[in-house]
Amino acid sequence: MNFKNLTIENLKFDAENITIDKNDSYITAYPEFIQYFETNSPIKKHHLIIGSHFIYGWMPTILTLKLDKIENVLELLNEVKKGKILNIDELESLKGCINNSMVGLSKLLHFINPEKYAIWDSRILNYCTNQASQYGIDKPQNYIAYLEKLHRLSKEKEFNDLYTEIKEHFDYPITAMRAIEIIMFETSKRKIK
Numbered sequence: 001m002n003f004k005n006l007t008i009e010n011l012k013f014d015a016e017n018i019t020i021d022k023n024d025s026y027i028t029a030y031p032e033f034i035q036y037f038e039t040n041s042p043i044k045k046h047h048l049i050i051g052s053h054f055i056y057g058w059m060p061t062i063l064t065l066k067l068d069k070i071e072n073v074l075e076l077l078n079e080v081k082k083g084k085i086l087n088i089d090e091l092e093s094l095k096g097c098i099n100n101s102m103v104g105l106s107k108l109l110h111f112i113n114p115e116k117y118a119i120w121d122s123r124i125l126n127y128c129t130n131q132a133s134q135y136g137i138d139k140p141q142n143y144i145a146y147l148e149k150l151h152r153l154s155k156e157k158e159f160n161d162l163y164t165e166i167k168e169h170f171d172y173p174i175t176a177m178r179a180i181e182i183i184m185f186e187t188s189k190r191k192i193k
Contacts, residue, residue, distance in 0.1 A: 001142045003128040003149050008156050011180060012042040012188040020169040028059060033111045043077045043112065045070055052098055055107045063104070066097050073097045080113050085147070091140035102138045110177065118150050118177040123188035130189055151181050 020027060033054060040047045040065035049065065067073075076090055086094070091105065098104045120143050122134050128146065136141035136142045153159060154176040166179040174182070 001129065001136055001139075001145055003146065005130055006128040006149055006153070006184075008153055008158050008162070011153070011183050012158065012162050015165055015183050016185060017190070018169075018186040020173065020182070020186070027170075029054075029058075030178075034114060037081070037112045041081065043074060043081060045074065046106075048074065048077065051111065052104070052108060055111065058107065059103070059104060061099065061101070064099050069093065069097065076120075077108075077112060080109055080117070082163060083113065083116060085116060088098045088140045088144065091143065095140065097136070100138070102140060102143050106143060114178055116147075116174040116177070118147060118180060118181045119185075119187075120146055124184050127184040150177055153180060 004010070022028070033051075036051060036054075037043070045067070047148070048070075052063055052065055073094060076084075076086065076094055080086065086109075094109075095102055097103045097188075098108060103121045106117065109117035110119045120137070122137060124146075125131060125134060125137050128149075154163075159176070163176055163179050166183060167174055
């Protein structure tokens with residue numbers, strides 16, 4: 001997948017034009033979701049069920065959990081919490097548990113480990129590619145490529161100023177992954193309006 005629009009220059013330009021509504025439920029709920037996974041360790045079936053449902057409150061889709069491989073799912077999620085970067089097969093396995101959705105899974109992974117994982121959805125895909133369709137959004141290899149791109153961007157020297165600028169919009173700490181994602185999400189949302 002070609003992330004042609006996902007450049008530090010575009011992010012810097014778009015960061016100057018975003019506004020964050022601190023009363024927006026997505027913004028106010030965000031630190032609560034992070035705190036939920038920070039304070040519950042190890043992740044157990046109970047946490048997966050509750051966490052998946054509150055994440056799907058951010059989505060227009062009803063959640064269907066498949067818990068037939070729960071031990072493997074919990075093992076992988078606890079490894080994510082410790083910093084593991086999942087491979088394609090592991091993402092496929094987790095995706096199968098959570099609505100068979102890479103979008104829903106990306107949100108769960110982000111709230112479990114916001115330093116390593118970023119939210120991935122149709123607005124982000126549109127920003128990165130200018131692609132109107134959602135083709136490829138559920139392919140784990142595209143999500144991995146997206147994460148790799150974000151990690152590279154966060155290492156660029158111009159990123160620190162951008163990150164500082166975005167953090168000023170929030171009353172709570174955000175990670176580099178969240179800073180990049182919120183620029184893309186808010187820019188895409190504004191363009192759709």
